[in-house]
Amino acid sequence: MKNIILIGMPACGKSTIGSLLSNEINFEFYDADKYLEECENREISDIFSEDGEDYFRELETKYLEELSKKDGIIISTGGGAVKKEKNMEIVKKNGIVIFLNRKLENIAKENHEARPLLKNLNNLKKLYDERIKLYHKYSDIVVENDDNMEVIINRIVMALKGKI
């Protein structure tokens, strides 16, 4: 059984939709950021402020590698997981990658307190410009997140038919 990997901008819905999808298709759900926080017993915002982004990225790769040893699971990645080609090689070995595409104006409305890279909301457009090509490059399926959750989950289930 393959894994299902959700990628996309911060606050595009990866964690929420990953969990809802898990209820729908009975795949175990792992949020890569939450898994990292639990294993390290630290919050991501503290890791960023005390040790910097590069150190966070090392941990991110370590735990994506660990999670990818499992199969038949859903992994919601952090928005920056596409920054390292190695991360995508790891998850794509036994995973189908879904890019959740959500409008920046909707993303901007969410609460970003726990997202160190969005302390300044001006950074959102910059991150988008840096990453949009990467989300397309690494995704097997693109799902527009522009409706209510039930519709989005249904879209994903339909798109996955015959692929897992």
Ligand SMILES: Nc1ncnc2c1ncn2[C@@H]1O[C@H](COP(=O)(O)OP(=O)(O)O)[C@@H](O)[C@H]1O
């Ligand atoms: N289609 C949607 N309709 C309503 N709220 C949404 C939708 N997609 C995402 N959200 C909300 O956006 C917020 C950020 O989602 P989250 O799952 O944390 O994103 P990510 O893990 O991609 O950073 C959550 O409060 C979530 O409920």
Ligand SMILES: O=C(O)C1=C[C@@H](OP(=O)(O)O)[C@@H](O)[C@H](O)C1
């Ligand atoms: O976009 C990013 O670089 C990040 C997104 C966050 O996850 P979400 O995409 O779930 O917000 C988290 O991994 C970290 O704060 C870095």
Ligand SMILES: [Mg+2]
């Ligand atoms: Mg998340």
